[in-house]
Amino acid sequence: MRTPVHSPVASVLRASAVLLFTLIATLCCLPSVAAQGTAAGKLAIYSIDVEGGQATLLVSPEKGSLLVDTGWPGSNGRDAGRIEAAMKDAGISQIDHVLITHFHVDHVGGVPNLVQKVKVGEFIDHGEDRELSSDTKRDYAAYLKAIQGTPRRIVKPGDTINIPGLNAIVITADGEHIQSVPRVTPQPNSYCASEPKPEADPTENARSTGVLITFGKFRFLDLGDLTKQKEIDLVCPNNPLPKIDVYLVNHHGFNLSNTKAFVDAIHPRVAIMNNGAHKAGSPEAWQTVHESPGLEDLYMVHTAEGSDAAHNSAEALIANPKGAGADGAYFKVVAAKDGSFSVFNSRTGVTKNYPRK
Numbered sequence: 001m002r003t004p005v006h007s008p009v010a011s012v013l014r015a016s017a018v019l020l021f022t023l024i025a026t027l028c029c030l031p032s033v034a035a036q037g038t039a040a041g042k043l044a045i046y047s048i049d050v051e052g053g054q055a056t057l058l059v060s061p062e063k064g065s066l067l068v069d070t071g072w073p074g075s076n077g078r079d080a081g082r083i084e085a086a087m088k089d090a091g092i093s094q095i096d097h098v099l100i101t102h103f104h105v106d107h108v109g110g111v112p113n114l115v116q117k118v119k120v121g122e123f124i125d126h127g128e129d130r131e132l133s134s135d136t137k138r139d140y141a142a143y144l145k146a147i148q149g150t151p152r153r154i155v156k157p158g159d160t161i162n163i164p165g166l167n168a169i170v171i172t173a174d175g176e177h178i179q180s181v182p183r184v185t186p187q188p189n190s191y192c193a194s195e196p197k198p199e200a201d202p203t204e205n206a207r208s209t210g211v212l213i214t215f216g217k218f219r220f221l222d223l224g225d226l227t228k229q230k231e232i233d234l235v236c237p238n239n240p241l242p243k244i245d246v247y248l249v250n251h252h253g254f255n256l257s258n259t260k261a262f263v264d265a266i267h268p269r270v271a272i273m274n275n276g277a278h279k280a281g282s283p284e285a286w287q288t289v290h291e292s293p294g295l296e297d298l299y300m301v302h303t304a305e306g307s308d309a310a311h312n313s314a315e316a317l318i319a320n321p322k323g324a325g326a327d328g329a330y331f332k333v334v335a336a337k338d339g340s341f342s343v344f345n346s347r348t349g350v351t352k353n354y355p356r357k
Helices: 008-028 078-090 111-117 134-146 228-235 260-266 283-290
Strands: 043-047 056-059 065-068 094-099 119-125 152-154 167-173 210-215 218-222 246-248 270-273 297-302 318-320 331-335 341-345 350-354
Touching (some): 043 078, 056 078, 065 078, 111 119, 167 228, 228 260, 297 341
Parallel strands (some): 119 152, 218 246, 246 270, 270 297, 297 318
Antiparallel strands (some): 043 056, 043 331, 056 065, 167 210, 331 341
């Protein structure tokens, strides 16, 4: 029987083919990078369910982080735990900046729980509590005690927050507001003339520290619980703000906020209302935001159970519908520098894309 002759070239080709097959088989089974947290080069914004309070986490592509407010206090640390879960999804282990918009318990109350669980680089706020309320005085004192040993910075309109990869500028603070935003020319606001004059608000809401976040062509606006008079002061007679891609609805969607002169002036493309099942989501405010020119979708963290069905968004746009059983579902915005973005609903697992304009 004749022994076959093995060519050296053929052996090399066979070995190369085996190696290539092995490499392809290995790569096909690896999870994609996009499936793990935020896609590379994009901004992530988490609207965390804190049951009608606020906790909004922003994480830049460089993993710079800003948490706006901390939700409620509680012995079980529920809201701090939900913030931790968002941090894990975003791939961060500490928070660079925590911005406290104002000293109401649903915004600042979670600080003591948070600092027990999470390392914080600095706390940012508008300065002294201005409200003549024993409850607010108590919550402000608890805040000061909890942040002892951590840097604290008091900001005013026009100040910036250093977050690698993002441009973050303070728009409102301590009852004052910015006059102009860099690279934005203030425009006359035609909606001001027909806006009824609201009553002055003596509470901490009117002192809210609000920020505009810019990432390339993408813009996100969060003004805390700013109320009607301060909204109008900000945008009338001239509006210094650019058009907004994602607007965190002022004051959880209460009708004490969200004047037409303000909402229509910022021209939001998408709005997220961080209401609770039995807190805010007022029909009047919902309608104003919903009817804003150019608005494509209004997301709600909860169904507003005190409202009629006509003043709630479609269930696909709600993180925690009525009767859903378990709370805690959140929205995650993922934005690109070209202005395109998506909104993920953690309850449904569905992502809706908004192409660049």
